[in-house]
Amino acid sequence: MWDNTLPKNRFLRFCVLMVHRCGRHNVATQSAALAFYLLFMIFPFLIFISALLGLLNLNITGMMTVLSDFLPEEVVDLLRMYFTYVTDNPSPQLMVFGLVFSIYFPMRATNSLMAAVRIAYHLGPPKGFITQWIKVLLYTVTLIVTIALTLSLMTFGERALWYTVEHFHLPEFLAKLWVTLRFPVAGAVSFLALFLLYALAQDTIQPLKNICPGVLFSLAAWMAFSWLYSYYANHFSHYSVLYGSIGAVIVVLIWLNLSAFTLILGAEMNGVLISMRKDRLEQGVNIPKT
Template sequence: MKKNGGIRFLRWLILFAKRFLKDDMPASSAQLTYYLTLALFPFLVFLINLLSYTKLSTWSLTEDLLTVLPAGTMQIITSVIRETIEAKSTTLLSFSALFALFSTSRAMNALNRALNKAYRVQGTRPIWKNAMLSFLFTMGLIVLIVATLSLMVFGQLIGEHLFTLLGASVYFLHIWNLMRYFLPVAIMVLIFSLFYRFMPNTEVRFSNVWRGAVFSTIGWIVASLLFSYYVNRFGSYTRVYGSLGGIIVFLVWLYLSSFILLVGGEINAVLLYGDSKIK
């Protein structure tokens, strides 16, 4: 049985590799990276500008999230945060929001085309429907980021408030402290599942997409941590590229993220159709 299972898995890997290369997913990952790059910094400017009008500490909200990123990437983003705080402006807030929404919508369109290619379907949806889906998934990404920030930064305070409100036992706080790191992961799985469920122009059930969503979530977390460790310990981007080293690191990390997201979609397509749509 184990031998047969190993042979089936090997055949599946070969089929997956054929489809992945035929669909030219590395090129699609590069396209998705381009639009995400255009979207990320306007969105970051918008978020920091918005927070600057509150009593919340901008640095406290971002420092925990930045720890998963490579050092060069952290330097770029912290530089953007610093300049945004100094240039607090309602005009900047409005323009950054509009540009971030437009660029993220383009990224969602690129993801839609890549997943359609994986499922061997044509993009025949009306323009208005594509625009609506892009907008909804853009909002989903914003919810993911905000929820992650909130749980990582305010998780302890939220847990203590619930502890007092519910009159729970002291074990509640211990469980909550574990849950506040698990919940962002669960939200990521949910958002990725929604991507894979509704983005392709074909009928797909949630039961057909959860494995790709779990792979993408775990893959992104592990790849980000390993890449960050490599760059911080062994990387020589600064010596090779000079002042551009941080930008190169950021683009490589974003490409890895896009790559993993598309691999998850291809996994779902192969598991659903097998070799029936290899051509």
């Protein structure tokens, strides 16, 4: 029903509804739970990715340079430490160990995020337990493969292209084009990954207008929050002074919580937009004809 107590302006109405829904759906609590699973996911996943980079003998300098643009220095230093150590000590056994736990903990994180998405869309618990876990497993494996391929392309792709330019006469402009477009490609891959998660959380196939706005908003908000928090952590905060050696862990925890919040916020945004569209339709139907 159209609530006359809400602002008439559509943007203000949207903002008020977002605040109400986030409070009613306990988004802060859901974000904390998702951040908890992400924390347990990140270290075995780092072991797997860094072991993969070590086995492929890939250079991590370019990737760390890109990450330092929008992540706090403490987070980048932590990533660099893991990547450098395992890259210098490649081990297939370590990669297998990381892969096993990189499937279990991401499955828990994926299931937590899907549950939050279903709450945002006002859906009940999944009807089939087995079907739900199959969805979670398939998405988790797909996500791991996608991230591994994306990181490989970002670190190895440029060298491979210039090698083909020199030895196989690939047009040089194609190599330059890939160097320019590889990061937008990574952004497109991230969009598709989050879009797939939002879609798999549904019981039926949703139109694009019910999924795409929230996905775009989540990715944009994540990049904005990450950059702002990175700037704050690097220039104004003194975590290392206050917390000593665990300062980097505190930074990681806060960043994970912000990341989880933005991922859930996109689903809540879609829910608000769907609700507002229904209200406009009902208002149009209820207008008396003259």
